[in-house]
Amino acid sequence: MENQPYNQAIVRSFVNWSIVWGLVAVLVGVIVSLQMVEPDLNFPPYFTFGRLRPVHTNAGIYGWGVGMIFATFLYMVQRLCKVPLWSDKLAKFQLWFFNATIIASAVTLLLGYTTSKEYHEMEWPIDVMVVILWVVFSINIIMTILKRKDEQMYISLWYMLAAIIAVAILYIVNAAAVPVSLFKSYSAYAGTNDANVQWWFGHNAVAMVLTAPFLAMFYYFLxxxxxxxxxxxxxxxxxxxxxxxxxLWTGAHHLLWTPVPDWIQTLAMGFSIMLIAPSWGSVFNGYLSMNGQWHQMRENYLVKFLILGITFYGLQTLQGPMQAIRSFSAFIHYTDWVPAHIHMGTMGWVSMIAFASIYYLVPRIYGRELYSIPLANLHFWLILVGQLIWSISLWIAGVLQAGMWNAMNPDGSLTYTFMETMVEMYPYWWARSFGGMIYMTGLIVFIYNLWMTAKKGGSIAAQTTVETTTVEGRA
Amino acid sequence: MDLASIVYLGVTFGMFVIFALIVIRTYSRKRKDEGEIAKYQMLDDD
Structure with missing residues (x-):
């Protein structure tokens, strides 16, 4: 274990709870994917696709994603600043308030309370809880950074600060609403303004929840x-x-070919293309950091997760800008191509980095060697194969769907009815469910490995042992 | 373009200028060592 009086317990708790919410997200994801091929699996009113789908996305983004942000930020900030956390009590409050917020979100969504804004479905009382939670977290991180020992801030701290500030602004602005009852509110914005604010939030939730914090983790854990x-x-x-x-200028690429002003769409499209440069700046930095170290891809399972993660980030940030181009967007928007794109980001980039972070943290926070490196390798291959089956099947489905929607007869009428295009999707939707199940199997292997580590992993007597063997994950 | 659009583009341009200044400062020869020190410090034993 470590010599500094760092707060390990809070990191351990956040890791454990984020894994719980991650499992919920994947399990509900598999269920909703099966509901699309077997509609009889919908059990109204609470367990229908319409109510379970936001539970899946919110458990994934806020339970798994934000839970891991809390865990790793609280870990990294203490070490990068070389000082203990500013307030342990605040961190403990944050842990229980985080779980209360996630539970309240899941329950209200299942009861049908929703703003209908994608990734921001929770009604106003939960918005208030989210804001309290984020303010508490922000104060603790910022105060810890302010009392740091090294003047120069490592890049991970920059990404952490950006995420903290940007999420606060994005969430509060998009949450602006007029409550009319305990669980019903109306957006403060109307018409295209509402849509523009929503997708300014929606796309930047991807930026500041699912990108910046995970780049902070990548730059630290690699x-x-x-x-x-x-x-x-x-x-x-x-x-x-x-x-x-x-x-922050790219959100309107979700609104191409809509009544949002044309110049805003063009600006969003232009900035989306330009985003390739900074994204690949990080990808190249990661690859070039491996100069002379590529053998670690064979020997160190942590590196495998991290490098595959940054590779998926690179692919994601090439595919995303392509989708933001008007002509391509006209073809694939609203098809199954889009969820395939999103899941390469969440199951590939985000989760690969999160899994690597947890594997790195576990020996330190439990004081035990990882129970089984072969199981960690099995976990890697299961989630990689599961994610590839998921995304590739729906990319094919999306192109097929778009082609059928756009097909026209010589007289200008549509070649296919909407129902005919739906029927064609079934094999791909089954493949998606199959990929999701493989991914979930990988997740269960991962949880079993961590469970056994906590129960039976070999004790680590000294930090030096951790550094030279287990923590670096030599296979 | 209305006034709001011109302000929007003006802010965008202003941010580009700030970004250019950050690039110039980060890659100035004087700050070369200072700019890389953090990547070594983070590898210190915890």
């Missing part, structure tokens, strides 16, 4: 796992600032 520094800190700083300047 060098810690390989034992060599990142290729260029200055390059990471430039990639950071360009990402920050560009990302």
């Amino acid at each position: 060098p810690k796992s390989t034992g060599v520094p990142i290729y260029s800190h200055r390059m990471s700083i430039i990639a950071f600032w360009s990402l920050i300047f560009m990302y």
Whole structure:
């Protein structure tokens, strides 16, 4: 274990709870995917696709994603600043308030209370809880950074600060609403303004919840796992600032071909294309950091997760800008291509980095060696194969769907009815469910490995042992 | 374009100028060592 009086217990609790919510997200995801191929699996009123789908997305983003952000930020900030957490009590309050918020969200969504704003479905009382939670978290992180010992801030701290500030702004602005009862409110915005604010929030939730914090983790856990520094800190700083300047203008690419002003759509499209540069700045920095270290891809399971994670980030940030181009968007928007894109990000990029972070943390927070490295490798291959089956099947489905929707007879009438296009989707939707089940199997292997680590993992007597063997994950 | 659109684009341009200044500062020769020190410090034993 470590010599500094760092708060390990809070990190352990957040890791455990985020895994619980991650399992809920994946399990509900598999269920809703089966509901699409077997409509009889819908049990109204509470367990229908319409109510379970936001439970899946919110458990994934806020339970698993934000839970991991809390766990890793609280871990990283203490070490990067070389000081203990500003307030342990605040962190403990944050843990229980986090779980209360997630439970309240799931219950109200199942009861049918929703704002209908994607990724922001929770009604206003839960918005208030989210804001309290984030303010508490922000105060603790910022105060800890302010009392840091090193003047120069490592790149992960920049990404952490950006995420903290941006999420606060995004969430509060999009949550602006007029409550009319305890669980019903109406948006403060109307018409296209409402849509524009919603997708400014929606896309930047991707940026500031599912990108910036996970880049902070990547930049921290890659060098810690390989034992060599990142290729260029200055390059990471430039990639950071360009990402920050560009990302916040791209939301309107979700609204191409809508009544939103044309110039806003063009601006969003332009910024989306430019975003390739900062995104790949981080990807190249990651790859170049591996110079002379590529053998660790075979020897160190942590590196496998991290490098595959950043590779999926690279693919995601090429595919995303392509989808933001008007002509391509006209073809694939509203098809199954889009969820395939999103799931490459969540199941590939985000979760690969989260799993690597947990594997790195576990020996430290439990004081035990990982129970089984072969099981960690099995976990890696199951989630990789599951995610690829999921995404590739729906990319094919999306192109097929778009082709059928656009097919026209010589007289200008549509070649296919909507129902005919739906029937064609069934094999791909089954493949998606199958991919999801493989992914969930990987998750269960992961949880079993951690459970056994906590119960039976070999005790780590000294930090040096951790550093040289288990923590670096030598296979 | 109305006034709101011009302000929107003006802010965008202003941010580009700030970004250019950050690039110039980060890659100035004087700050080369200072700019890379954090990546070594983070590898210190916890």
